[in-house]
Amino acid sequence: MTTKKIVLYVTGGIAAYKVPLLARDLIKKGYQVRVALTQNAQKYVTVDTMQVLTKQDVYTDFTLQKVAYVPHVHLAQWADLAVVVPATANIIAKMAQGLADDFVSTTLLATPGPILVVPAMNDHMWENPATQRNIAQLKADGKRVLEPAHGFLAEGYAAKGRMPEPIEISQAIDESFQSQDLQEKRIVITAGGTQEDLDPVRYLTNKSSGKMGYALAQIAQARGAHVTLISGPTNLTPPTGVDFQPVRTAQEMQVKVNQVYAQADVVIMAAAVADYLPVQTASQKIKKNQDVWHLELKKNVDILQGLGQAKTHQFLVGFAAETQDLIANGQKKLAKKNLDLLVANDVSRSDIGFNSDQNEVTFLASQQAPRKINKAQKHQIAQAILDEIKARQGW
Numbered sequence: 176m177t178t179k180k181i182v183l184y185v186t187g188g189i190a191a192y193k194v195p196l197l198a199r200d201l202i203k204k205g206y207q208v209r210v211a212l213t214q215n216a217q218k219y220v221t222v223d224t225m226q227v228l229t230k231q232d233v234y235t236d237f238t239l240q241k242v243a244y245v246p247h248v249h250l251a252q253w254a255d256l257a258v259v260v261p262a263t264a265n266i267i268a269k270m271a272q273g274l275a276d277d278f279v280s281t282t283l284l285a286t287p288g289p290i291l292v293v294p295a296m297n298d299h300m301w302e303n304p305a306t307q308r309n310i311a312q313l314k315a316d317g318k319r320v321l322e323p324a325h326g327f328l329a330e331g332y333a334a335k336g337r338m339p340e341p342i343e344i345s346q347a348i349d350e351s352f353q354s355q356d357l358q359e360k361r362i363v364i365t366a367g368g369t370q371e372d373l374d375p376v377r378y379l380t381n382k383s384s385g386k387m388g389y390a391l392a393q394i395a396q397a398r399g400a401h402v403t404l405i406s407g408p409t410n411l412t413p414p415t416g417v418d419f420q421p422v423r424t425a426q427e428m429q430v431k432v433n434q435v436y437a438q439a440d441v442v443i444m445a446a447a448v449a450d451y452l453p454v455q456t457a458s459q460k461i462k463k464n465q466d467v468w469h470l471e472l473k474k475n476v477d478i479l480q481g482l483g484q485a486k487t488h489q490f491l492v493g494f495a496a497e498t499q500d501l502i503a504n505g506q507k508k509l510a511k512k513n514l515d516l517l518v519a520n521d522v523s524r525s526d527i528g529f530n531s532d533q534n535e536v537t538f539l540a541s542q543q544a545p546r547k548i549n550k551a552q553k554h555q556i557a558q559a560i561l562d563e564i565k566a567r568q569g570w
């Protein structure tokens with residue numbers, strides 16, 4: 176878990192109402208969070224809210240009594256990362272010019288460390304050449320700018336200018352601390368469940384949410400890897416920067432995986448591939464004119480087993496979803512599919528696994544005692560899996 180220190184500088188845009196959610200998420204991840212609010216920000220988010228969430232005094236001006244010395248210098252130096260969120264056109268202009276006329280702008284000017292700027296504003300203000308000049312200046316000065324999203328604005332219409340969701344900002348913050356230790360590695364990750372059609376409107380699938388595979392893709396990408404994410408249908412947004420290949424059936428997934436297998440350094444099969452598919456797929460919608468419907472199913476392709484057989488240099492990682500005898504069943508899969516690492520998880524538990532944001536897994540590898548990874552967020556489990564691969568490959 177991280178212990179990094181973040182200061183959130185909140186300026187006066189309506190999107191400030193989402194900052195408490197961001198702060199809560201960061202605290203859950205272990206970050207130490209302090210908050211400074213401009214005068215205008217306090218119209219949208221209160222000092223009390225931020226104080227209760229962070230359990231820290233909130234900075235609004237230079238008079239904070241509890242800090243022994245100059246508060247703006249103290250806060251500026253305390254931060255491992257300063258995040259301006261939301262950043263109005265005004266604070267962006269002030270930062271670009273080096274103006275220091277209130278606590279937030281002064282502290283930002285005194286900040287020696289990295290600064291992440293998260294603009295949110297009206298689309299015309301964003302597109303205004305003055306704002307674009309200022310943004311270019313901030314980038315040239317070494318600040319990282321998170322592009323506003325396209326979406327519904329407070330003005331009542333959809334356009335570019337919207338603040339990215341708190342979860343995306345939180346992930347961008349994680350990425351700021353990520354070392355680029357997987358650079359030039361080609362990692363193929365499968366995710367989600369597959370769908371096997373019964374007729375044009377019905378299919379067989381499973382409970383996989385795709386969260387584990389997407390977390391792996393996001394972290395691997397942030398660590399510098401070239402990531403191909405081959406995914407069955409999910410409700411998730413693919414991480415930016417990955418080569419995203421959507422598929423539906425196991426067959427389609429196999430084709431896509433095989434296309435990139437030869438060039439891959441690592442393949443991680445986090446997808447829950449349907450083990451069986453209907454013997455026949457009806458071309459027309461099946462009518463309900465029988466009381467009992469006997470489905471005939473046949474074994475599906477086993478993608479991972481095929482990869483294990485064709486393995487040349489690739490490091491192969493499988494997942495084992497088990498409801499009983501986790502370790503014994505996992506060991507069998509490790510050998511049978513010729514894997515280098517098997518990540519076993521108990522899907523009978525409702526607090527982890529399918530659809531949960533958390534997981535608890537055990538790493539199995541040949542000639543190695545099982546290694547249990549304690550219950551943690553899927554993003555942290557993803558880090559642990561990538562660390563294990565890296566260590567085993569000697570990267």
Ligand code: CTP
Nearest residue numbers: 444445446448450476477478479493494495496
């Ligand atoms: N897998 C696969 N193709 C399949 C089934 C599974 O590639 N048709 C992969 C999964 O992505 C996972 C691993 O094999 O990485 C193990 O999946 P799991 O469902 O736990 O095991 P199965 O091989 O399907 O065995 P069983 O269902 O009998 O436990």
